[in-house]
Amino acid sequence: MLTVKLALRNLMRQKRRTIYTGLSMLVGFVLAGFFIGWADGTYNHMIDKFTRNRLGHIQVHQEGYLGKPSLYKTVGSPEEIGSRIDKYKQVEAWAPRIYSAGLVSITEKSAGAEIIGVDPQRENETTSFSNKVVEGRYFAGSGEVLIGKELAKILNGGVGDEIAIFSQAADGSIAENLYTVVGLLDMGVPRLNRSGFYMSLSDARELLVLYNQAHEIAITLHDLRQVNEVTQILQAEFSNTELSVAPWQEFAKEFYRAMQADKNGMYISLVVVILVVAITILNTILMSVMERQKEYGVLKAIGTRPASIVKMVVAETSMLALFSILIGSLITLLLNTYMAEHGLHLSSPINWGGVQLETMRGEVNFRSFVLPSLTVIMTSLVVCLFPAIKAARTEPAKTMRVF
Amino acid sequence: MNTESNVIVAENVKKDYRSDSVVVHAVRGIDLTIRKGEFTAIVGPSGSGKTTFLNLISGLDTPNGGTVLLNNRNTSSMSGNELSDFRRDNIGFIFQAYNLIPVLNVEENIEYIMMLQGVEKQVRHARVVEILDMMGMKGYERRFPSQLSGGQQQRVAIARAMASEPALILADEPTANLDSGTSTSLLDMMRDLNRETGMTFVFSTHDQHVVDKARRVVILEDGKNVRDEVKE
């Protein structure tokens, strides 16, 4: 207790030095915290944007569908399952989908197409689907379809044309029907632009004889970071069924791997930032401790035991470190909250895989406080111990010498 | 009285310091005239206002009341650069310790002020040689302060203060960090220089050995000059 008191007094007495040392920890902390918040935020923002764009954060399928999709591996009563999903407040929206393939034609030309049946309203809530219409309009009713913009070119057709589809229904019968193209889509994915044929869920169910069925339920959450948690919750919720719940890392493997690569790059930067922060703190503390060699000499001369000096230095440094971390956390929290809410606007938006990235966002997360805290504490303790022990060992006469 | 020969004229000089809402009256009204060629000790116990008074007369500090004339000029009305140049040209300083610029060697320390004055290199060099000879420190030109003893450092400090032949040499406790033997010989040397060159010396001290060497002793108490003895 005496050590703490003495340390506190010392800190108060040498305000200037205290402020500088503290400031170096503080600034280091804040910058590292900001960096982590920003990097994680940007990373998650990208994932969020990408997954929200089409795939969703979590998907529900019949077991085995993802590994080997089949027309027959369906989710029964998706609306009922959806209402069970809706129970969880983390869930923002969900949308059922039906997938198949068929032959489509407008004029004499015909082409293979991916048939995707979506619930127009739910799909829009979940993936902002209507934003992908680049020509024409969104679904307004039954009998209307949206097709990929390149598919329209291949078929020599466009908005307003009638399009015939030929496929096979789930009962084995031949499925055929005529629809009106009401809009062209830019899905951001060449494959879908070339072959995407989107129809309303009810039309798709009728065409493919998949009444009350879906192949997939895509779910978006309010917060991407809850994906793992919600996935587990839903896995438990549907544990007695034939349904499987997969997070985006599973169904968007390639994107996930791309993000992992990006993360690797970020780790390099993170190491650099932490390293530089650590060295700055190291330097400041080392200097401030070395500056006080004389003072330690005096303390020793009047009979202070070396261990007490070490204890005092450590106490001072750790108090200072704790204080810096405290204030640093506050500033980091403010900065990252601002960055999470407002972000940094990009002068020219980056369009990637159909995702428009306009801002780079920060994020408030645990890591952005823990890592800088560890950096500050570890470096300051390690670095103050060394000169403290040295100070405790040196001859009082030597350090007190003036000339 | 011939004002031309007055180096310092202080009239009712006052200086207050404010620290933590407590007002410290460091100098409460000093009247003092120092004439050219004097060798004056300002004596008084710790806190009597010696350093403050020296700061005031050297223009390092400005008084709250009264006037200080140095070479018949009022320093309190000067701008920063004027003041710097005025000090450079008129006052030589000797401090109690850490007088010398550690990164400059003896010669560079001595010629520093002349360099500020723009004196030519040959002239400076000649002067350095001359003055070091006078101090008995010939051959130390290339040494750095850290390679000298305390007494030697103070000699170099005196040499630096005198090198540009200022009107006044101010020394604030020049012997405070020296042993009595060294202080005595240093003081003897300063008095000899005073006699030989006619330069005015004002120094503060509380060391009786030093006081004994002075030809005029001004005693301060509680920020006022209470006695003024002229020896000889």
Place this chain on the structure above:
Amino acid sequence: MKFYLKMAWRNIFRNRKRTFLTGLIIGIGLASIMFTDAIVVGMKENMINSVTSSFLGDAQIHLKGFQDSYDTDKTIKNRSQLVSRLQEDMAVENISERVVSFGTISSPSDINSILIYGIDPTRERHVSKIDEAIKQGNYFQTAESEGAQFSGVLIGSKLAERLEVSLGDRIVLSASHAQTGELAQNMFRVAGIYTMQIDEMDSSSAFIPISEAQDMLGLGSRVHEIAVSFVDVQYASRHGDKFADAYTSAGNKAEPWPQLVPQMKKMLDLTDFSVGITMIIVFAVIIFGIINTLFMSLYERIFEFGVLRAVGTRAASLRKLIVFEAASLAVYSSVIGLLLGALIIFIGSIHGMNLSGVEFAGATFTEEINTVFRLRQFILHPLLIFIFTVVVSLYPARYAGRMSITHALQKTL
């Protein structure tokens, strides 16, 4: 001026330990920035390289609209003229003509929709890396050695898996004839199985010699695509427009890779932006370290400054001294940083980081990522540190110039 420089230089070496420490922090900071730059350049080059050299090429020429529909009839206009122009172009290193068609591949057990590429075996290997990507079998040799009774096809490993075929197995390619649109079918044997680590390439593409593709599709000597590689790897990103302008004519459209794979370009832009922010943060930390060190070392020497000021040094001269000191420190630190940076970049250029197999924006890191030396790492970054340091030192310089001399002279311990 010179005198203060000398003084500043001597000052920074007065406390060798501290100067070295400060030099080290700035140096490590600088080295980190240099290294980050080098690794990012390496990463980007690797990414671009894996996109362009695996199959894309640095640029491609097609008939306008071909890529929208892959219509077999949309062949390049004035082909021979274009080819000879390209061959005379000094910027162009190699070209490879290709035939591209949608089609199907069938094996006894399965069938898949794919893109069939007809490539010129000898010229292609100078443009892309299919030959190097072959993991089993050979690059178009089996067919010739077996007397060309049947033709060899190169397929991706994922496709081979799906079709349950291995080397030497029969597969049938089907596509539609140019003009008539009639079904064209040919039997091939699997001559090689490649792994390019690009999903599209590995699971839904097949390569056959261009002459056979032209025969099969009834194209004569017409081609759909000319892939170009440039002498200078950075030509496409720097002078891509020039190339595009020069060869976009007669209904043909020339595009350098940033236009062919815009998402890649965007990804690289994003990387640049992120790296920029990282750099700014690292710079900020370093600069703060510098301010800190400067202030600390100046505080210690306040008495000294007091003496300097007392004996008649002007405030401006003192400021100059301090700025010079900071500059000297920056130079000293930069030397440390440059040495450290050069060392780690050198190490990084020999021992790469292994990210291979990671697919990134449709490309895959095929090789280890090595750091890449760039002149700017050794000029721009130290210069920035120097400028920042000097700018930052203006603050303590101003402070020292303004401080009270008497106050300074009171400081002893």
Place this chain on the structure above:
Amino acid sequence: MKFQLNHYGLVLFILLVGVSPLLAQSGTTDQQPEIERVVNAIDRLYRHDSSHTLMEMEIHTPHWSRTLKLEAWSEGMDKTFIRILQPQKERGMGTLRIDNEMWNYLPKTNKVMKIPPSMMMSSWMGSDFKNNDLVKEFTFTENYTFEYMRPDEAKKGLLYLKCTPKPGEPIVWGHVVVAVDSETLIPKWEKYYDEHNDLMRIMYFKDVETFDGRQLPSVMELVPQTKEGHKTVLHYIEAEFDIQIDERIFSLRNLRTFRK
């Protein structure tokens, strides 16, 4: 998701083009007949100038089973016309093949859709046959080399032939083993292998009946070996051969005019 793609071969073509009379001369008994004659007989079994048949196609999958009633016309090697008569939902659907081109008619939308080459490998109307099976023609005589063989499980009264595609033929099979009745030279089954000797599918020929005065197996059963639960069975109900067929049958106009 992909279309459910199936295996392909020459069977449907063979069936739809019709069955030609077997010039079966019951003569040599113990002795193996000349191999060319047997192969020719198998090929000729399916050869004729024209045909008009009525058949049922049973399609079995693990998910559903259904039966289609078809009426088909063929002329030479290049023209085929098929009309679905049952079930009601698909009634009127038709397929026309002329040379290498193929069209489907969809009565509900009254639309004729050309099958693009990329879809040639897709299943024909959900069966184990592919569109391509209607288009490409192969004969053992022309496209294969052949030899007698004696499998382990050889039965008395059957001849076994191993037919290997000639180099360069666009055929995926490694070889085909055909079992033929040594008396009538009517095939019992055909087994399709890949080059690793794995059995990929079996075609059974059953229930020899007389159509238009000729003896032919009336049931053909296609069983893919790689897909469990899948089977397509064709039953001949009626057939006439070498008849005069109106040229207008093989036209797009005919394809799209079907009165229910």
